[in-house]
Every structure is written in structure tokens, then in C-alpha cells.
Amino acid sequence: MLNVPIKCIDLILEQAGVIAITDKYARYIFVNKMWQEHTGISEEYAIGKNTHDIIEGSRAIAAIKSRKVITADIFIKKKDGTNLPGVMTYYPILDDEDVVGCFIYSSFESMEQAMSFSEKLESITAEYEFLKGEMRKRSGAKYVIDDIIGESDAMKMLKEQIYLAGASNSTVLIEGETGTGKELVAHSVHSCSLRNIFPFVKVNCSAIPSNLMESEFFGYEEGTFTGAKKGGKKGKFEIAHLGSIFLDEINQMDLTIQPKLLRVLQEREIERIGSSESLPIDTRVITASNVSLREMIKRNEFRNDLYYRLNIINIVIPPLRNRREDIPLLVDHLIDKISDKMGRDIEGISNKALEYLKQRDWPGNIRELQNIIEKAMNVARKNELTLADFRKIESFDSINQTPIYMQKENLLSSSDEEGPAATLMNKKNTLEKDTIIKALESCEYNKSKTAKMLGISRTLLYQKLKKYNLDSVNIH
Secondary structure: OOOHHHHHHHHHHHHHHEEEEOOOOOOOEEEEEEHHHHHHOOOHHHHOHHHHHHEEEEOHHHHHHHOEEEEEEOOOOOOOOOOOOOOOOOOOEEEEEEEEEEEEEOOOOOOHHHHHHHHHHHHHHHHHHHHHHHHHHHHHHOHHHOOOOOHHHHHHHHHHHOOOOHHOOOOOEEEEEEEEEEOHHHHHHHOOOOOOOOEEEEEEHHOOOOOOOOOHHHHEEOOOOOOOOOOOOHHHHHHOOOEEEEEEEEHHHOOOOHHHHHHHHHOEEEOOOOOEEEEOOOOOOEEEEEOOOOHHEEEEEEHHHHHHHHOEEEEEEOHHOOOOOHHHHHHHHHHHHHHHOOOOOOOOHHHHHHHHHHHHOOOOHHHHHHHHHHHHHHHHOEEOOOOOHHHHHHHHHHHHOHHHHHHHHHHHHHHHHOOOOOOHHHHHHHHHHHHHHEEEEEHHOHHHHHOOOOHOOHHHHHHHHHOOOOOOOOOO
């Protein structure tokens, strides 16, 4: 029991506002002086009487029966017709599971006062929402979770993961194949977090030369090296203070910078190049990779300890082939988006064309889908995309995207071997697989040399090897 003097409780009940208390039958057992002044009803007259017998519109009995608080009910008038000012709130009084009474309270002495408070609150709320919106615009986050298109079970689960990640401050590792929308997910995580009014800074690790990574990430002091900016330069982590930093293609981060990133995650501080002073930072780290970091660890290409620091919340984006039921929604969205950009009036897509798109494997995922939709819109002669439009661009691609040496050495022989019943796509896949095998053999199974010979990145080579079940080949 609280050690509060009875006198103190009496003073609170008299001075805290318009207060009345009823028993479990909604009969008055206490009314304070302010209640008597505002109602013009004496304590002697009120005690023992039912609330609705005195105050028309009283909600005390409703609060008791529902066991719920009823707020902002208007204190209407007495039985004699006299108007009463004020806005009342009814609190059921519970003793364990039993309702033993009702506490009636008004924090406003008049309706004018209540309306004035409401107007001020609405004005403050509107101003807050405006300023929050402006801060979000400046934060750098371009997308929100509503920009993620899809109603499949896989996408519903993905959106739930994003909401959960938004409610946390832990590091996030986003994994998914090329073109699945990892950047969109990263923006969405930031947008639905409490950091959304602060900076969202994106860094593409594959686009920064290894010798510049440290200065880009952590900044430098004036005079640190020839050509250094006067006054020094803030690094990306410092710019993202209080917000989020998105390290895209973290798998491309040089091994020499990885231990420095690990220190930032552990100590929550950075050091500019040329400075011995540590700067504390509060930055949430979100990373993305289109290859398995676990496999890179096995090949000694990524630090094990850094991986565990980054992989607190793991979000895996499903490839498009695993959620084909979302393709119609994605196609409609992309047609609207690209039509605006191109100034075309494409109204939709034929059923046959849509079925064709749903049957493809989509190794490039949504980015590939967007690419082929835009290509089809460039050759379309009607206001609806047809199967003929996609067949046309498929035939163009098969010629234009095949390297010259592949055309010379393999095109005719591959066509003869496949026979007339083979589809154009099967021929293209067979041709690509044979070319990769020959390149591997020519380069003695060295992946870097093979990728260079084929004119593609190592990451894309890994994807091709997996696609054609060649990933077990002993390459290095």
C-alpha cells in the first residue's frame, strides 16, 4: 500500500479537475467541489443516485459493463435541461476481475477549452507530419515498403521480415540473386525504421577502388595527402550518423578494408585518415550480396568474424522464378512505369504473352523482366504487348548478344545438333553452356581468366556455372 496521507489524497481529488466516483451500479458515491460547481448539483442530492438520472448522456454504466475506458464523451446536460460544459472520460475501476465502480474525470472546464486544445493538437500534428516528410525526402531513401510489388506468400513473408528489421537497430544482411531488388529492400528497411528522418547513405563496394575505400568510408583530415580537400572530408559512415549506411555488393569489399569495418561495428567509432582522434558514430549498417558469403568464407575471400557481425538479421529475397504468381502484377506495374517514361500508351499485355513470361526462368529476375518489357514496348505497333513482340526481340537478342567468336565456331553446329524441334531458347542455352566449358578448358579452369575471356564479371560467371550445373567443376 502507498504511504500517502489521506489529506494528500483529498487535496488531489479536489484539485485535479472535475471528478466523480460511482459504485458498480453507476450510483454516485463521491463528487468533488469542482463537479458540484460545474453541474450546480449538491453532494447531498447526488450521492446514491444513478448517474443517468442526473446527467443525460452519462456513459458510466457503459464503461462498467464493457470494462473499457470511454474517452472524450460530451458532458451534455442535466435532467432539468440545463447545458453542462466539459468533456468526460469514464474509467472502470477493477478489483482483480471484478468491476467495483467507475471513475469519472474531465480535464477540460469547458467545451471551448477542449476544442481549443484539439485545434492546437491538430495543428502541431500537421506541422510534425510535414516536417517529418521533408526530413524523409532529405534522408536519401527513395523507396518504401509499398513500392515492393507482389502478393505471393513469399513476398508477404519478405515484407514481414522488413517490418521486423525496421523495428530493430541490428545489422541487416540482404541476400538475393542479381536483379531481385536488394536495394529496394534496403531502402524499405530504413524507411520503416525510427531512423527514417536521418540520412540513408548508399555505397556500392564494387565501384570504389580498393586504395580509396578507407578514405571513402572513414574520411580524411586536411593535408593528409597530396590533393586532399581543404578542411578534410567526412566519410560515408560519418555522413550517415543517426541514419543508415547501405553497403551494396559487400562481397566485393577488399580483404584489407574488412578488419577496419569490423572494428567500426564492434567499437561504434571511426578514425579519419591522418587523425588519431576517434569519432563516435551511431549508424545502422545494412549490407547486400548477390553471392553466398558463406561460400566466399570457404574460399578465404571473406572474413568469418565480419560475416557474423553483419548477419544478425538475414533477409533472403526469393528469385522471380519462385514467385511466378507475382508476374502479372509486376508486368502491369512495369508497363505503367515505362509507358510514362517513353510517352507510349500501352494499355496492357495479351494472355498468350503473359503466359510466355510466366514460363521463363528469369535468371536476371525483375531487372531482366523490366528489360524485356521495355524492349517489347519499343517494337510494339499496337497498344497491347503481344507474343509476337516478345518473339521478335528474342530473335534479335539471339543474334546481337552472342559474341562473334561464338557465332563463328558454334552457331551452325549447335543448330544441327539440336534439331528442328528444339526451341530458340534451348539453342541459346546450349550454345552458352558449350562456350563456357570451352573457355574454362582454355583458361585451365581459372575463373578470373575465364570471366575475362568471356567478357563478364566473376559474379556472373558463378551464376552461369550454377545455372548449367558446372559449379562442381574444379575452378579456382
